[in-house]
Amino acid sequence: MDKSKFPEERIPLEGEAGHQLFPQLGDNFEVLGPSTSDYNCIAHSLGKKDLWINPQTGSADAPFARMDEKYRDSGFYRSDEMCLEQEPEISRIVLYATKSAEGHIQKITHAALQEPDGTWSSKLGQGPLFATLPQKLSTALFSVKPWQFI
Amino acid sequence: MTLKDRFEILAKQWSDHCQQMRFSSIMADYLDHPAYRELVDLGTSAIPWIMARWPQDNLPWEFVLQKITGIAMIDDANEFSPPQVRKKWLDWWSEQQRRLPSSVANGASTRTDKH
Numbered sequence: 001m002d003k004s005k006f007p008e009e010r011i012p013l014e015g016e017a018g019h020q021l022f023p024q025l026g027d028n029f030e031v032l033g034p035s036t037s038d039y040n041c042i043a044h045s046l047g048k049k050d051l052w053i054n055p056q057t058g059s060a061d062a063p064f065a066r067m068d069e070k071y072r073d074s075g076f077y078r079s080d081e082m083c084l085e086q087e088p089e090i091s092r093i094v095l096y097a098t099k100s101a102e103g104h105i106q107k108i109t110h111a112a113l114q115e116p117d118g119t120w121s122s123k124l125g126q127g128p129l130f131a132t133l134p135q136k137l138s139t140a141l142f143s144v145k146p147w148q149f150i
Numbered sequence: 151m152t153l154k155d156r157f158e159i160l161a162k163q164w165s166d167h168c169q170q171m172r173f174s175s176i177m178a179d180y181l182d183h184p185a186y187r188e189l190v191d192l193g194t195s196a197i198p199w200i201m202a203r204w205p206q207d208n209l210p211w212e213f214v215l216q217k218i219t220g221i222a223m224i225d226d227a228n229e230f231s232p233p234q235v236r237k238k239w240l241d242w243w244s245e246q247q248r249r250l251p252s253s254v255a256n257g258a259s260t261r262t263d264k265h
Contacts, residue, residue, distance in 0.1 A: 055175055
């Protein structure tokens with residue numbers, strides 16, 4: 001993990017604001033690309049660098065329906081099991097959502113993509129593209145055990 | 151306070167909000183702010199100032215412009231290409247400047263046909 005790249009992009013994430021958003025992140029990440037409003041996390045997970053694709057939450061009884069459809073169009077299917085291991089010829093995406101106190105999915109918020117070398121990358125809104133372990137983003141904002149598409 | 155002063159204050163407020171939201175991938179989080187709505191309410195007078203400011207910031211001005219003009223450069227707000235939409239608006243603005251007298255296109259109140 002190279003922590004020397006894009007030092008100016010690390011500052012917000014390593015500072016107090018970053019700690020509030022991602023308490024588990026610390027400095028355990030590598031910035032892969034600069035901040036840009038050209039694309040976001042969902043687009044990145046689908047290999048697009050010039051699209052903004054909102055995470056869309058379906059109805060209470062089918063909160064993932066819209067994202068299921070979006071990812072199915074690109075050949076991804078939601079997995080019943082959570083697995084972060086690298087497997088040959090399998091591409092994995094994890095999807096994050098906020099959850100109510102009762103345990104219901106409230107809002108789908110974020111996605112991360114497993115790269116061919118087994119590392120995970122994600123694009124933070126208009127912020128930078130970076131690599132970290134998916135678990136490091138599970139916070140109040142990205143609070144749920146990620147759902148996985150394979 | 152002039153309208154231009156008001157625009158600058160609102161743009162700064164919205165910029166600060168968007169900076170706070172910059173790690174969100176949900177566009178509505180950027181737009182959900184009173185300054186955004188007030189910028190829209192400034193109407194066509196704000197267009198030259200938006201166009202002058204846009205190259206220097208990351209604010210999603212395309213949504214303000216769409217609301218002001220009624221011109222739908224974004225077909226689907228849930229999936230669109232910011233670079234392409236930005237280019238469409240810049241091309242549109244170049245065309246407006248070519249058509250309009252320079253004094254109007256550079257800051258005086260303008261009228262824009264709503265589509």
